[in-house]
Amino acid sequence: xxxxxxxxxxxxxxxxxxxxxxxxxxxxxxxxxxxxxxxxxxxxxxxxxxxxxxxxxxxxxxxxxxxxxxxxxxxxxxxxxxxxxxxxxxxxxxxxxxxxxxxxxxxxxxxxxxxxxxxxxxxxxxxxxxxxxxxxxxxxxxxxxxxxxxxxxxxxxxxxxxxxxxxxxxxxxxxxxxxxxxxxxxxxxxxxxxxxxxxxxxxxxxxxxxxxxxxxxxxxxxxxxxxxxxxxxxxxxxxxxxxxxxxxxxxxxxxxxxxxxxxxxxxxxxxxxx
Numbered sequence: 001x002x003x004x005x006x007x008x009x010x011x012x013x014x015x016x017x018x019x020x021x022x023x024x025x026x027x028x029x030x031x032x033x034x035x036x037x038x039x040x041x042x043x044x045x046x047x048x049x050x051x052x053x054x055x056x057x058x059x060x061x062x063x064x065x066x067x068x069x070x071x072x073x074x075x076x077x078x079x080x081x082x083x084x085x086x087x088x089x090x091x092x093x094x095x096x097x098x099x100x101x102x103x104x105x106x107x108x109x110x111x112x113x114x115x116x117x118x119x120x121x122x123x124x125x126x127x128x129x130x131x132x133x134x135x136x137x138x139x140x141x142x143x144x145x146x147x148x149x150x151x152x153x154x155x156x157x158x159x160x161x162x163x164x165x166x167x168x169x170x171x172x173x174x175x176x177x178x179x180x181x182x183x184x185x186x187x188x189x190x191x192x193x194x195x196x197x198x199x200x201x202x203x204x205x206x207x208x209x210x211x212x213x214x215x216x217x218x219x220x221x222x223x224x225x226x227x228x229x230x231x232x233x234x235x236x237x238x239x240x241x242x243x244x245x246x247x248x249x250x251x252x253x254x255x256x257x258x259x260x261x262x263x264x265x266x267x268x269x270x271x272x273x274x
Contacts, residue, residue: 027117034129041137048141064271065136066213075268079206079215082262083222088251089244090229096240127220134160134200135207135216143272149208157200162193199223209263211270 020026045065049056056064068075084091094100134156142152203216231248238244265273 022118024117027121031121031125034125038129038132041133045137045140049144052144054144064140065132066207066211066216066270067136068212068214071212071268072214075210075212076214076218078262078267079210080218080222082255082258083219085258086251086255087222087226087229088254089248090226092247093230093240093244096243122224123221127217127224130160131203131213131217131220135203136213139204139207139272143208149273152208153201153204157197157204160196160200160203195228206263208272209265209270210268211265211272212268 021030042061042065046056046058046061049061049064062068091100138156138159139152142156147155199220203220206215206219207213229248
């Protein structure tokens, strides 16, 4: 985690220290930094296995990291479907509002402008890098070290959640270091820590069950696109309120019902969940 966080600032200059994280210069610098973190994390993983007398070839390391092409379609589509099920409520709401990609007001089109560096950061580089470091590189080390599956699922994502706390310091600095800025930064940090840790639990579970990095990564991309569900749809006056309530309920129940069957390790041929 230290390597990942260091990569966010190692290329920072005086000209960009007090600049918003959405500034193209900052985004480019951080993309270079996190790409370097991915390479170094992979090298460290390789050296750790060699140091412990378990030297692996690079194809074997790739397999351990979940970088596999076998069973790729099912390893991508099943986790994506499972994740989308959880978001049934927001998807129905977006459909009613005409905001789905194939609809006239599709907000995803505007958000996913490929010329915008924020799109690449939020929906491509960010998810890929975070899953690479926190799942593909970290989990194999914990597994080889004898950690239980429960410990890997529930403890290591705390580091994933903590890795996002630097946003609070950036917000505090950009808002003038006032008391109000500190309060808002703390509130935002607690919220972000909570939902990133929750996703980390889910993503770690997917990685262990499938042995594939594809499922956690596409799920991460989908969650970033959708954002946090707005549960106020269930209480604000609307002729569709009962529809929203039913969709949210069915989505949560469907996710809970499908979590184990759709991640059956026998479908994926992974090595972690026997």
